[in-house]
Amino acid sequence: MAGIALGEKQVVPVRPPEYPLDPAVYESYMGKYEGEDGTSLIVERSGDNLFFIFQDEYTIPFYPVSETLFHHTVIDREYEFERDSEGNILFLGIKKSRGIGELKR
Numbered sequence: 001m002a003g004i005a006l007g008e009k010q011v012v013p014v015r016p017p018e019y020p021l022d023p024a025v026y027e028s029y030m031g032k033y034e035g036e037d038g039t040s041l042i043v044e045r046s047g048d049n050l051f052f053i054f055q056d057e058y059t060i061p062f063y064p065v066s067e068t069l070f071h072h073t074v075i076d077r078e079y080e081f082e083r084d085s086e087g088n089i090l091f092l093g094i095k096k097s098r099g100i101g102e103l104k105r
Contacts, residue, residue, distance in 0.1 A: 016071055021064035026050065029081055033091045041091055052079070 026045065033041045042053040050070070052060040061073040070079045080092040 015076075016065045019064045019066050021067060025067055026064065029089060043091075 030043050030045065033043070040055055042056075044051055044053065050062055050064070052062065054060055060079075062070040062079060063073055065071045065078070068081050070081075071077070072079075082090050082092050084090055
């Protein structure tokens with residue numbers, strides 16, 4: 001806000017294009033993920049709508065921008081998944097923010 005008041009140039013984030021994700025890949029991410037600190041995240045879908053439920057309280061809508069990266073539908077945040085060496089899927093956390101750390105399913 002101070003930057004706006006001082007006349008500083010503002011950068012408006014560009015929404016990345018949606019990636020045509022194979023539904024089977026998305027389905028492989030569905031489930032509950034938990035961190036060692038008790039943080040939890042549920043990955044779900046309702047029709048064509050994809051979302052997380054964070055801490056059993058906050059619903060976060062998102063869409064795919066690659067096979068492992070997803071973007072919030074409203075704000076400039078990204079969420080990333082990865083497979084470990086054993087093939088287990090990990091939620092790596094929130095990008096472009098303070099993050100929540102790695103969660104395991």
